[in-house]
Amino acid sequence: MVKETRSTCPYCGVGCGVIIQSEGAQITGVKGDPSHPANFGRLCSKGSTLHLTATAEVTLQTRLLQPLQRPQRGHTPEPVTWDSALHTATTQFARIIRDHGPDAVGFYLSGQLLTEDYYVFNKLAKGLIGTNNLDTNSRLCMSSAVAGYKKSLGADAPPCSYEDLALASTLFIAGSNAAYAHPILFRRIEDAKAANPALKIVVVDVRRTDTAEAADLFLQIQPGTDVMLFNGMLHLMLWEGWTDAAFIAAHTEGFDALKALVRDCTPEAVAAVCGIRKEALLEATRLFAQSPATLSLYCMGLNQSSAGTAKNTALINLHLATGQIGKPGAGPFSLTGQPNAMGGREVGGLANLLSAHRDLANPVHRAEVEALWGLDLQGRTVPEVPGKSAIEMFQAAADGEIKALWIACTNPAQSLPDQATVRRALERAEFVVVQEAFATTATARYADLLLPATTWGEKEGTVTNSERRISRVRAAVPAPVPHDNGPRHDWAIAADFAQRLEAALGHTPVHPTLFPYPTPESVWNEHRESTRARDLDITGLSYAQLEAAPQQWPLPEGAATGTVRLYEDGVFPTPSGRARFVATPYTPVAEPREARYPFALTTGRLRDQWHGMSRTGTLGRLFGHVREPALQMHPQDMARRLLTEGDLVHITSKRGSILAPLQASTEVGLGQVFLPMHWGDEFLSGHSHTGERLGGVNALTSPVFCPDSKQPELKHAAVKVLKADMPWHLSALAWLPADRVLARRTALQALMARFEFASCVLFGNDAALGQAGRTGVMFRAAGSATPPDALLAEIEALLELNGPDAVRYADPQRGQRRVVRLQRSTVNATLEGFLLSGDTRARDWMAALLREEQPAQNYGRALLAGGATPPLPVLSKGKTVCTCFNVSDSAITETLGHCTGSDAERLDQLQARLQCGTNCGSCIPQLQRMVKATPVAATAGAGA
Numbered sequence: 001m002v003k004e005t006r007s008t009c010p011y012c013g014v015g016c017g018v019i020i021q022s023e024g025a026q027i028t029g030v031k032g033d034p035s036h037p038a039n040f041g042r043l044c045s046k047g048s049t050l051h052l053t054a055t056a057e058v059t060l061q062t063r064l065l066q067p068l069q070r071p072q073r074g075h076t077p078e079p080v081t082w083d084s085a086l087h088t089a090t091t092q093f094a095r096i097i098r099d100h101g102p103d104a105v106g107f108y109l110s111g112q113l114l115t116e117d118y119y120v121f122n123k124l125a126k127g128l129i130g131t132n133n134l135d136t137n138s139r140l141c142m143s144s145a146v147a148g149y150k151k152s153l154g155a156d157a158p159p160c161s162y163e164d165l166a167l168a169s170t171l172f173i174a175g176s177n178a179a180y181a182h183p184i185l186f187r188r189i190e191d192a193k194a195a196n197p198a199l200k201i202v203v204v205d206v207r208r209t210d211t212a213e214a215a216d217l218f219l220q221i222q223p224g225t226d227v228m229l230f231n232g233m234l235h236l237m238l239w240e241g242w243t244d245a246a247f248i249a250a251h252t253e254g255f256d257a258l259k260a261l262v263r264d265c266t267p268e269a270v271a272a273v274c275g276i277r278k279e280a281l282l283e284a285t286r287l288f289a290q291s292p293a294t295l296s297l298y299c300m301g302l303n304q305s306s307a308g309t310a311k312n313t314a315l316i317n318l319h320l321a322t323g324q325i326g327k328p329g330a331g332p333f334s335l336t337g338q339p340n341a342m343g344g345r346e347v348g349g350l351a352n353l354l355s356a357h358r359d360l361a362n363p364v365h366r367a368e369v370e371a372l373w374g375l376d377l378q379g380r381t382v383p384e385v386p387g388k389s390a391i392e393m394f395q396a397a398a399d400g401e402i403k404a405l406w407i408a409c410t411n412p413a414q415s416l417p418d419q420a421t422v423r424r425a426l427e428r429a430e431f432v433v434v435q436e437a438f439a440t441t442a443t444a445r446y447a448d449l450l451l452p453a454t455t456w457g458e459k460e461g462t463v464t465n466s467e468r469r470i471s472r473v474r475a476a477v478p479a480p481v482p483h484d485n486g487p488r489h490d491w492a493i494a495a496d497f498a499q500r501l502e503a504a505l506g507h508t509p510v511h512p513t514l515f516p517y518p519t520p521e522s523v524w525n526e527h528r529e530s531t532r533a534r535d536l537d538i539t540g541l542s543y544a545q546l547e548a549a550p551q552q553w554p555l556p557e558g559a560a561t562g563t564v565r566l567y568e569d570g571v572f573p574t575p576s577g578r579a580r581f582v583a584t585p586y587t588p589v590a591e592p593r594e595a596r597y598p599f600a601l602t603t604g605r606l607r608d609q610w611h612g613m614s615r616t617g618t619l620g621r622l623f624g625h626v627r628e629p630a631l632q633m634h635p636q637d638m639a640r641r642l643l644t645e646g647d648l649v650h651i652t653s654k655r656g657s658i659l660a661p662l663q664a665s666t667e668v669g670l671g672q673v674f675l676p677m678h679w680g681d682e683f684l685s686g687h688s689h690t691g692e693r694l695g696g697v698n699a700l701t702s703p704v705f706c707p708d709s710k711q712p713e714l715k716h717a718a719v720k721v722l723k724a725d726m727p728w729h730l731s732a733l734a735w736l737p738a739d740r741v742l743a744r745r746t747a748l749q750a751l752m753a754r755f756e757f758a759s760c761v762l763f764g765n766d767a768a769l770g771q772a773g774r775t776g777v778m779f780r781a782a783g784s785a786t787p788p789d790a791l792l793a794e795i796e797a798l799l800e801l802n803g804p805d806a807v808r809y810a811d812p813q814r815g816q817r818r819v820v821r822l823q824r825s826t827v828n829a830t831l832e833g834f835l836l837s838g839d840t841r842a843r844d845w846m847a848a849l850l851r852e853e854q855p856a857q858n859y860g861r862a863l864l865a866g867g868a869t870p871p872l873p874v875l876s877k878g879k880t881v882c883t884c885f886n887v888s889d890s891a892i893t894e895t896l897g898h899c900t901g902s903d904a905e906r907l908d909q910l911q912a913r914l915q916c917g918t919n920c921g922s923c924i925p926q927l928q929r930m931v932k933a934t935p936v937a938a939t940a941g942a943g944a
Contacts, residue, residue: 001023002021002022002023002028002029003021003022003023003476004019004020004021005019005020005022005474005475005476006018006019006020006033006036006472006474007019007020007456007457007472007473007474007475007476008339008463008471008472008473009043009047009050009339010050010112010339010455010456010473010615011044011046011047011339011610012181012182012336012337012338012339012610013182013335013336013337013338013339013341013342013465013466014038014039014182014183014184014185014465014466015038015339015463015464015465015466015467015469015471015550016032016033016036016038016039016042016043016044016047016184017032017033017035017036017038017039017471017550018030018031018032018033018043018047018050019031019032019033020050020051020457020474020476021051021476022457022476022477024477025477025478025480026054026055026056026477027051027054027055027457027476027477028051029051029770030043030047030048030049030050030051031043031048032047032048035549036471036550037162037469037549037550038162038184038465038467038469038471038550039184042184042187042920042921043184043920044183044184044920044921044922045183045607045608045622045625045883045884045920045922045923046608046609046610046616046622047184047920048770048884048919048920049616049619049621049622049770049883050456050457051770052618052619052621052770052771052772053615053616053618053619054456054457055738055772057738057739057742058618058742059480060739061618061739061740061741061742061743061746062438062439062440062614062618062742063437063438063439063452063455063480063487064436064437064438064439064444064450064451064452064453064487065439065452065480065481065486065487066079066452066485066486067079067080067081067082067084067085067449067450067451067452067485068080068447068449068450069084069085069088069448069449069450070447070448070449073427073448077447077450079485081485082485082488082496085449085451086493086496086497086500087500088449089406089431089433089449089451089497090497090500090501090504091504092404092430092431093105093129093404093406093431093501093504094501094504094505096403096404096430096431097129097505098505100403102129102130102131102383103131103133103387103401103402104401104402104403104404105129105131105133105402105403105404105405105406106131106133106134106135106387106388106393106396106397106402106404106405106406107121107124107125107133107134107135107405107406107407107408108134108135108136108137108390108393108394108405108406108407108408108410108412109121109134109135109136109137109344109349109408109409109410110136110137110138110338110408110409110410111136111137111138111141111142111336111337111338111339111340111341111344112338112339112340112409112410113340113344113408113409113490114340114343114459114461114462114463114473114490114491114520115340115343115344115346115347115461115462115463115464115470115524115527116461116462116491116520116523116524116527117408117409117461117489117490117491117494118136118340118343118344118347118349119347119355119491119523119526119527120491120494120495120498120515120517120523121134121349121408121494122134122347122348122349122354122355123373123498123514123515124494124497124498124501124515125387126348126354126369126382126383127369127373127375127382127514128498128501128502128505128507128514128515129501129505130380130381130382130383131383131387132351132352132360132382132383132385132386132387133351133387133388133393133402134349134350134351134387135349135350135351135387135388135389135390135393136341136344136349136350136390136410137338137390137410137412137415138337138338138341138344138345138349138350139350139351139389139390139391139709139710139711140304140390140415140416140711140712140714141300141303141304141336141337141338141341141711142303142334142336142337142338142341142342142345142711143303143308143350143389143706143709143710143711144302144303144304144305144308144309144311144312144706144708144709144711145298145302145303145312145334145336146345146350146709147308147309147312147706147708147709148308148309148311148312148313148315148316148334148709149312149316149334151309151313151580151582151708152312152313152316152317152320152579152580152581152582153316153567153572153573153574153579153580154572154573154574154579154580155357155535155572155573156345156357157357157468157535157536157566157573158332158333158334158466158467158468158566159325159326159331159332159333159565159566159567160295160330160331160332160333160467160565160566161467161468161552161564161565162185162188162466162467163564164293164295164328164329164330164331164333164565165185165188165189165192165295166188166191166192166195166196166329167293167295167328167329168192168199168291168293168294168295168329168330169198169199169200169291169292169293169294169329170199170200170201170202170287170288170291170293170294170295171189171192171199171200171201171202171294171295171296171297172202172204172284172287172288172294172295172296172297173201173202173203173204173205173211173215173296173297173298174203174204174205174226174296174297174298174301174302174315175204175205175226175298175299175300175301175302175303175311175715176205176211176297176298176299176300176301176335177205177207177209177210177211177299177604177605178211178297178299178335179209179210179211179213179214179607179922179925180209180210180211180604180605180606180607181299181300181335181337181604181605182299182335182466183607183920183921183922185335185466186211186925187921187924189201189214190214190921190924193214200216200217200287200291201214201215201216201217202215202216202217202218202219202284202287202288203215203217203218203219204219204221204226204229204284204301205218205219205220205221205301206220206221206222206223206301206600206602206668206669206672207220207602207604207667207668207669207672207674208220208666208667208668209604209667210607210925210926210929211925213925213928213929214925214928217280217283217284217287219274219276219280219281219284220275220276220669221274221275221276222273222274222275222600222669223589223600223602223672223715223716224305224306224307224588224589224715224716225273225274225275225586225588226301226302226305226307226311226314226315227307227310227311227314227584227585227586227587228265228269228270228273228274228586229270229274229276229281230311230314230315230317230318231261231262231265231270231314231585231586232262232265232266232267232269232270232274232281233281233284233285233288233289233318234258234262234265234317234318234321235262235263235265235266235267235270236267236281236282236285237285237289237318237321237322238259238262240285240286240289242285242286242289242290242322243289243321243322244321244322244323246323247320247322247323247570248320248321248323250570251320251570251571251572251578251579252320252578252579252580252581253576253578253579253580253581254580254581254582254583255321255581257581257583258317258581258582258583260583261583261584261585265586267281267282273586275669288318288322288324289318289321289322291324292329293324293327293328293329293330294319294322294324294329294330295329295330295331295333296315296318296319296331296332296333297333297335298312298315298332298333298334298335299334299335299337300337300604300714300715301715302315303334303709303711304711304712304713304714304715305589305706305711305713305715305716306587306589306590306704306705306706306712306713307584307586307587307706308706308708308709308711308713309584309706309707309708309709310582310584310586310587310706310708312332312334313582313584314582314584315332316332316582317581317582319331319332320579320581321581325567325579326565326566326567326568326569326570327565327568328565331565331567333466334466335466336465336466339463339465340463340464342463342464342465342466342468343462343463343464343470345357346464346527346531346536346553347527347530350389351386351387351388351389351393352386352387352389354366354369354382355369355372355527355530355531356530356531356534356536357534357535357536358534360382360383360384360385360386361384361386363384366381366382366384369382369530370382372526372529372530373514374514378507388402389705389710390412390416390710390712391416391417391703391705391710391712392710393405394412394416394421394422394425395421395425395703396425397425397426397428397429398421398422398424398425398428400428402425402429403429403430403431404429404430404431404432404433405425405426405429405431405432405433406433406435407432407433407434407435407443407447408434408435408436408453408490408494409435409436409437409453409490410443411441411442411443411611411612411614411680412426412443413426413441413442413443413445413446413680413681414441414442414443414612414680414681414682414696414698415611415612415677415680415698416698416703416712417698417701417702417703417712417713417714418655418698418701418702418703419655419656419681419694419696419698419699420655420656420692420694420699421703422698423446423692423694426443426446427446431448431449432446432447432448432449433447433448433449433451434446434447434449434450434451435451435453435490435493436450436451436452436453437452437453437454437455437487437614438455438614438615440614440682440742440746441612441614441682442612442680442681442682442696451488451493452486452487452488453487453488453489453490453493454475454479454487454488454489454490455487456473456615457475457476457477458475458476458477458478458479458480458487459473459475459489459490460473460474460475460489460519460520461473461491461520461523461524462524462546464553467552468536468552468553468562468563469550469551469552469562470538470541470546470550470551470552470553470562471546471550472543472546472547472550489520491517491520491523492517495515495517498513498514498515499513499515502514502515521543524543528541528542531553532556532557535554535573536553536554537553537554537555537556537557538553538554538555538556539556539557540555540556540557540558540559541553541555541562552564567579589713589716590702590704590713590716591654591702591704591713591716591717591718592718593671593718594718596720597652597653597654597718597719597720598671598718598720599633599637599671599672599673599718599719599720599721600671600672600673600716600717600718600719601651601653601672601673601674601675601700601701601716601717601718601719602668602672602673602674602715602716603674603675603676603677603697603701603714603715604674604676604677604715605676605677605678606625606626606676606678607625607626607922607923608622608623608624608625608626608883608922609622609626609676609678610678611677611678612678612680612682613678613680613682613683617678617683617761617762618742618762619762619764619772619775620741620762620763620764620765620772620773620774620775620776621764621765621767621772621773621775621883621886622764622883623761623762623763623764624763624764624879624880624883624886625879625880625881625883625923626676627761627763627778627879628661628759628761628778628780629660629661629675629676629679629683629684629759629761630660630661630662630663630675631649631651631660631661631662631663631673631674631675631721632663632664632665632667632668632673632674632675633662633663633664633665633668633673633721634664634665634666634668634669634670634672635664635665635666636670637670637671638662638664641721641723642723643662643721643723644662645662645663645664646661646662646663647661647662647723647724648660648661648662648723648724648726648757648782649661649662649721649722649723649724650720650721650722650723650724651673651675651700651719651720651721652700652719652720652721652722653700653701653702653717653718653719654718655699655700655701655702655717656686656694656699656700657686657699657700658684658685658686658694658695658696658697658699658700659684659685659686659724659756659757659782660675660679660684660759662721673719673721675697675700676697677697677698677714679696679697680695680696680697680698681693681694681695681696681699681752682695682696682749682760683695683696683749683759683760683761684696684697684759685752685753685755685756685757685758685759686699693753695752698714700717700719701713701714701717702714702716702717724757724782725784726756726757726782726783726784727784728782728783728784728785728786728787728815728837728838729780729781729782729836729837729838729840730755730779730780730781730782730792730795730835730836730837730838730840731778731779731780731835731836731840731843731847732778732779732780732795732796732799732801732833732834732835732836733763733776733777733778733779733833733834733846733847733850733851734776734777734799734800734801734821734832734833734834734850735774735775735776735832735833735850736775736776736777736799736800738772738774738775741762741775741776741777744777744798744799744800745760745762745777747798748760748777748779748795748798748799751791751794751795751798752781754787754791755781755782755783755787756782756783756784757780757781757782757783758779758780758781758782759778759779759780759781760777760778760779760780761777761778762775762776762777762778763775763776763777763778763851764776765851765852765853766852766886767886769884769885769919776833776850776851777799778847779795779799786815786837786838792817792835792837795835796819796835799833799835800821800833801819801820801821801833801834801835802819803821805821805822805823805832806819806820806821806833807819807820807821807822807864808820808864809864809865811838814838815837815838816837816838816839816866817835817836817837817838818834818835818836818837818839818863818864818866819833819834819835820833820834820863820864821833821834822856822857828855828856828857829855829856829857830849830850830853830854830855830856831846831849831850831853831854831856831863832850833850834846834850834863836866839866839867840866841866841867841868842862842863842865842866842867842868842870844868845868845869845870845874845876846863848874848876848877849874852876852877854874854875858871858872859871859872876890877890877891878890878891881916881923881926881927881930882914882915882916882917882923882927883920883922883923884915884916884918884919884920884923885914885915885916885918885919887914887915887916887923889930891914892910892914892916892927892930893930893934895910895913895914896910896930896931896934897934897937898937899936900936901936903928903931903932906931906936907927907928907931910927910931911927
């Protein structure tokens with residue numbers, strides 16, 4: 001019998017409600033929760049495939065299912081009991097703390113942990129050990145928003161709600177590709193535009209993204225020039241008389257200093273620095289200031305910057321200057337990147353914070369937490385000096401200052417910038433604990449101790465989304481426990497370790513333990529009490545109330561529901577009760593382009609992937625929209641450098657170099673290149689300037705961070721791009737059985753370091769909605785010389801190309817090697833796998849035959865002969881546009897040739913015939929773009 005469990009999606013900060021379907025101990029399906037106010041039943045391409053990432057095959061091949069300990073560095077980890085694992089962790093941490101002090105250890109957490117998990121870790125570090133060296137990957141995504149809100153408004157509290165999208169007259173979207181990063185929120189933007197065609201959408205970005213395609217006005221600025229843009233807009237508002245003098249006088253302070261600052265930000269100066277037209281600047285300013293209600297939406301383009309806090313405060317300045325805050329449809333709305341970055345901030349999950357948005361630097365705040373935790377009764381205190389932020393923590397470990405690292409639910413060996421330093425930190429630290437659900441992350445390779453954690457569908461607790469809405473996360477199935485030594489909940493692991501460490505450090509608390517938590521609800525209740533009389537007061541909110549419906553904070557004791565919109569009374573949580581204008585001058589990016597590094601590299605998200613792909617990367621179908629790593633460059637820049645589509649290029653910064661195929665794209669501006677942030681060294685190889693094998697985009701990115709928020713400038717690095725001269729190439733694709741494909745991919749990824757260039761990804765075929773379909777592995781490599789036969793034979797074996805059903809051709813003299821495996825039936829033969837070494841010109845048409853399972857018997861000897869042109873045309877279905885229904889670009893183009901009427905009518909006809917965009921809607925922006933680009937055929941008829 002199918003059981004249904006209401007829970008929350010573990011991906012982005014939209015916080016969509018999901019209904020998990022399960023039978024026994026297995027998750028079998030997922031659908032959107034129609035009663036959840038964040039998504040009303042909608043799910044994006046990632047959320048709607050969640051159940052496919054939890055199948056038994058995926059679990060057995062990717063999950064960490066028991067504690068593992070490495071006998072010594074470089075050795076394979078071996079199974080141990082939980083008791084032994086935690087005893088080792090306790091012994092090592094206690095030794096290091098006694099010998100070197102509390103600040104010799106550090107904890108690095110994740111915005112994908114639940115609030116209860118975060119709370120226990122925060123208390124463990126700051127209350128028990130006495131170190132503030134606890135930070136989180138939220139530092140990489142939201143810390144500039146935190147600092148900006150606190151500087152300008154007095155508290156880290158997004159003042160808006162999702163319902164403001166439908167109430168706005170102008171949406172001002174800056175540094176956010178919501179169409180990819182927050183797809184369901186973007187559906188609400190589309191709904192708002194459809195319901196109110198007069199709604200104006202202004203988009204500011206360095207790339208022409210799918211979000212920009214929806215704009216009435218698009219400002220494609222130069223990287224890092226947002227502060228100059230916003231200051232220039234304020235200059236124009238003052239010049240045109242578009243400010244709200246009454247609001248400024250009654251509710252703000254510091255405006256005179258800001259007026260003086262922006263005096264020199266003339267339209268001419270702004271246009272020159274930002275690379276936009278003065279007319280576009282004026283129109284954007286008019287729409288922002290003159291609109292009855294302006295809502296700004298912003299994300300990593302503002303936050304991930306060496307001037308991230310300044311960008312945030314400069315945008316908030318515009319809202320304060322025009323009174324566009326504290327009313328329906330208006331306000332500065334930071335879009336949270338991760339599912340519980342907000343919850344982590346609420347419990348003090350950053351190195352400079354304490355629970356309930358308290359500041360470590362404030363002695364009153366420290367005393368309140370000491371009393372709450374009972375530390376005052378023991379004569380102990382919370383240390384007053386802020387701890388190491390994420391970048392500082394790993395630099396300190398690389399320098400030998402931090403000697404033990406505890407990493408939970410995150411993958412810094414993929415996600416942090418300047419990977420050479422990160423790897424050095426993980427190698428130099430005396431003891432590294434990785435608490436994870438997935439054994440396949442890059443960071444797991446560096447762990448001395450691996451602790452298995454539960455994951456989505458198995459966990460209980462709460463998360464908070466971008467609009468301050470707290471939702472329950474519920475377990476649908478038990479953890480996959482092959483024996484008594486299986487995964488445990490993150491909060492429970494931390495609490496068990498903390499209790500052991502209490503004894504090891506010789507603490508004798510008044511109470512039996514600082515960690516008396518039998519359930520996640522008991523943790524929640526303590527967290528709830530910590531918020532009393534704070535800006536995020538949730539003393540009126542219990543687990544029982546959350547069972548009924550998600551709620552927004554604040555919701556103090558006695559309140560029936562949460563607060564939809566903040567600052568409607570014009571009173572702000574600052575000492576004066578007034579919001580503050582922050583006068584910060586424009587500063588360029590930390591690493592400007594120069595002759596040696598003439599390109600600006602920016603990073604961003606793919607539509608169907610999430611972070612380091614430990615979860616989404618287990619599904620071949622989610623690679624359909626973007627099949628493999630590629631560097632995007634403007635066609636004019638390619639032409640100037642005599643580069644062509646598909647060329648292999650070196651991408652080099654001051655920190656490292658990687659190789660990737662080149663892709664022409666008009667989304668990026670001249671002098672800019674783009675590489676998605678998901679590709680780590682599990683998928684894309686490279687090296688540091690010291691020769692260390694180092695891959696993925698973050699081998700290139702800069703660790704320079706904002707001085708206020710300490711958030712690194714992940715959105716910009718200066719790079720050079722040079723064609724790679726590599727005469728030898730390899731391309732191999734093969735379908736593999738579901739119970740082996742992920743393990744084989746992991747084994748192939750381990751071979752990537754043997755080549756100068758290599759990439760390894762999954763691919764999938766057409767499958768019914770909600771079904772996994774078939775999955776295969778694609779392996780590519782290149783180098784200056786042909787590799788040993790034994791290495792190629794190893795790849796063949798992993799791709800199951802070494803059996804009796806495989807046929808092969810080899811010409812050692814010319815360095816040629818080709819292997820083909822066919823599946824024969826009574827009617828047709830289909831291509832099941834191939835390897836091309838040396839001459840790979842046949843790759844594209846053979847890959848089409850294989851992926852689309854087209855009859856291959858008529859290609860005969862050509863399958864082994866190689867060559868760019870097949871003997872018969874291969875009618876490829878093209879690239880996937882709609883992941884839900886596996887609709888390709890060629891099918892869409894063909895169908896559009898028979899659609900008539902306006903663009904909107906043609907889109908309706910297209911969707912009626914192919915269903916594309918009718919499920920999650922993530923592909924709708926691309927469909928709209930294709931409709932506009934495809935002319936109506938003169939012979940097309942409504943009934944064609």
